[in-house]
Amino acid sequence: MQRGLINDINQQEEQLSNIYLQAVTTVAGYSVYKPFVDDDSIDWGVAAKGGTGPIRAPRLELQLKSTSSDIQDANSIRYPLKLKNYDDLRMDDFAIPRILVVVLIPETPEDWLTQSETKLCIRGCGYWISLRGKRKTQNTSTVTVPIPRTNQFTVAALQSIMEGISQGVQP
Template identity: 45%
Template structure:
């Protein structure tokens, strides 16, 4: 029984035909005698006669930003000693991207939890004291809900414009650039904006191991963030 082709295989076939067409268009002679294609890791190689044409399959930059932001907060959660869980439908449709859980944290709330809506941008508007982020109205309304447990905060991870500057690695260190910032919008006023609301996040609100620990301790004590 034949199986259906995966999205990756379909993309490979489409890319192959595109490369073949453009290659043939540049050639006057000789005519191709054989065409072969193979998928190797993240590359596609198309053979035209005695020549190979090679192209890269790259993930969409927005997906890369999303995954990098998850890696950033995952590293912090791991260093802080908290459980980290990515959500699925329907929670992600409510603006909840991930859940932190404090195992064994002492307080009124046993095993306190924190909901996070996660964003990533390389076009941040940073001034001396604030990160100004254009947040969709839908997300703003989700974040300003009061008396919610677990509480929901916004975390915005800022990365360099050049993707090659996102990460530096040596034998001594693994450096993820640039920084994450958090804010609680619970209790904020409603907006008449139709598309976005510019949120000003204090730059002192860096999302770090210490700040995550403080947030979880506040939740355990039943305090507002």
């Protein structure tokens, strides 16, 4: 099968993870924004209008990763995160909370999407974790981050995270 303009599989995986994030965020009722430069391990931001708690217009920033590698076991996703990203995400003094989202996708691009006249199905699942307050590591290049498989990045999960932020609770 002839490929389109994106010939690098890593770029395709990144684009699919962007679509996953945008779909979840849109259905949850929030807007997304993208920093012009990712020099602080932030790929996307999520913004809510209003809010029900003392924090108005809550926001969330996230580092978005994707992989088709087999990195899951019965209870967790074990993602090898670059040390710079780990250190950037583990700090606890940010005005806007930060999380890591890892989207697991099928290995073959032809398996990523199915569609018909009545449905569009993106195959894959995102998982999230807050690294806020995690300890400094002695590792020199990567840190394997375990993410509970119960931490699926879903519409309901994102709404719960944003509601918590509105109430002053950091993820």
